[in-house]
Amino acid sequence: MIYMDNAATTKMHPEVVNAMLPYMGNRYGNPSGIYTFSKKIKKDVSEARELLASTIGAGPEEIFFTSGGTESDNWALKMTADERRAGSVITTSIEHHAILKTCDFLEKRHIGVTKIGVDADGKVNVNAIERAIRPDTFLISVMAANNEIGTVQPVARIGRLARGRNILFHTDAVQAYTNIYIDVNAMNVDMLSVSGHKIRGPKGVGFLYIRKGCLKTPFINGGAQEMGMRAGTENVAGIIGLAKAAQIAMINRDKRIRRERQMRDYMIKRVMTEIKDVRLNGDASDRLPNNMSFSFSRVDGATLILMLDQQGICASAGSACSSSQTQPSHVLKAIGLSDALAYGTVRFTINEELQWNEIDYVVECIKRNVAELRRLSVNEN
Numbered sequence: 254m255i256y257m258d259n260a261a262t263t264k265m266h267p268e269v270v271n272a273m274l275p276y277m278g279n280r281y282g283n284p285s286g287i288y289t290f291s292k293k294i295k296k297d298v299s300e301a302r303e304l305l306a307s308t309i310g311a312g313p314e315e316i317f318f319t320s321g322g323t324e325s326d327n328w329a330l331k332m333t334a335d336e337r338r339a340g341s342v343i344t345t346s347i348e349h350h351a352i353l354k355t356c357d358f359l360e361k362r363h364i365g366v367t368k369i370g371v372d373a374d375g376k377v378n379v380n381a382i383e384r385a386i387r388p389d390t391f392l393i394s395v396m397a398a399n400n401e402i403g404t405v406q407p408v409a410r411i412g413r414l415a416r417g418r419n420i421l422f423h424t425d426a427v428q429a430y431t432n433i434y435i436d437v438n439a440m441n442v443d444m445l446s447v448s449g450h451k452i453r454g455p456k457g458v459g460f461l462y463i464r465k466g467c468l469k470t471p472f473i474n475g476g477a478q479e480m481g482m483r484a485g486t487e488n489v490a491g492i493i494g495l496a497k498a499a500q501i502a503m504i505n506r507d508k509r510i511r512r513e514r515q516m517r518d519y520m521i522k523r524v525m526t527e528i529k530d531v532r533l534n535g536d537a538s539d540r541l542p543n544n545m546s547f548s549f550s551r552v553d554g555a556t557l558i559l560m561l562d563q564q565g566i567c568a569s570a571g572s573a574c575s576s577s578q579t580q581p582s583h584v585l586k587a588i589g590l591s592d593a594l595a596y597g598t599v600r601f602t603i604n605e606e607l608q609w610n611e612i613d614y615v616v617e618c619i620k621r622n623v624a625e626l627r628r629l630s631v632n633e634n
């Protein structure tokens with residue numbers, strides 16, 4: 254199997270699995286216990302928190318463990334709104350549903366939501382954000398990098414704008430984390446969402462960075478875990494795995510990114526030159542090192558994905574839940590694609606384990622399948 258859907262989820266790094274195993278076995282103590290057995294576990298969780306904090310230039314008391322990216326996004330938006338009670342939020346039209354659906358929730362509770370559009374490359378215009386600011390704007394939430402088309406946003410510029418206007422700035426960094434440089438202080442980020450399973454860590458764990466003093470109200474009420482902000486016994490094995498995955502990703506970062514970029518650019522070049530009527534979505538240079546999103550004219554992407562599956566290749570449409578039966582992806586519509594081209598879109602997201610000969614095989618399969626589908630296609634689109 255050739256797995257090219259790393260934006261959907263990743264295979265845990267073997268060292269991550271090894272780091273987690275003891276916590277699913279003998280190291281089962283509740284970190285809240287006051288005997289030595291538990292205090293050791295508490296210390297391990299603290300060290301994980303410190304390690305993760307250091308990867309984004311934060312303090313450990315600013316890292317709050319969650320069940321993943323979705324929860325982190327929900328927490329950031331809902332609790333900021335809850336503490337303000339009124340006002341409005343600025344976000345973009347290409348956010349993950351964890352943000353967009355949470356914004357729908359806020360709108361029903363009379364929080365104003367302005368969604369800024371993006372250009373054809375999926376970039377948000379900082380001046381457009383500035384123009385959208387209203388006297389009651391209390392939060393700007395813009396993702397650091399897009400999960401469908403890989404476009405990286407000007408996070409530092411948005412942060413500077415938000416800070417200058419005394420508006421909180423949240424970024425969904427689930428795809429960007431360990432792939433682009435992040436320093437929450439240099440970039441004026443107040444809240445930042447991360448997920449374990451997108452960085453070769455475990456599913457069901459992530460964290461929300463909250464700048465000291467930005468939020469005071471607990472998100473989940475109960476025990477005193479997570480500095481009283483999110484109650485519930487810690488997902489210890491998950492936390493250990495998340496920290497290990499981040500550590501490995503950061504240590505190998507430059508080498509890994511260089512390899513992924515080379516492979517990505519090689520595959521993009523072959524697809525773009527050897528297949529006619531294909532469009533590369535997302536920004537050509539400001540993009541995640543592992544992302545490729547192609548739109549093929551006169552091709553049904555869902556069928557192409559099924560053909561690739563038969564050939565042992567895992568790829569996906571723009572997002573985890575698109576198919577011809579449903580609406581075209583909101584991201585692909587936002588960058589101006591016709592419905593037909595949006596339905597002809599396939600995303601390949603690689604990791605450093607990919608081999609060069611596998612890329613050649615994938616390109617040959619895409620070529621053959623696209624030719625076949627176009628031969629069969631009756632409608633011109």
Ligand SMILES: *Cc1c(COP(=O)(O)O)cnc(C)c1O
Nearest residue numbers: 321322323349351400427428448
């Ligand atoms: C995957 C993803 C999420 C959701 O993260 P989970 O840990 O799966 O809940 C949120 N935002 C982006 C950009 C993602 O890619």
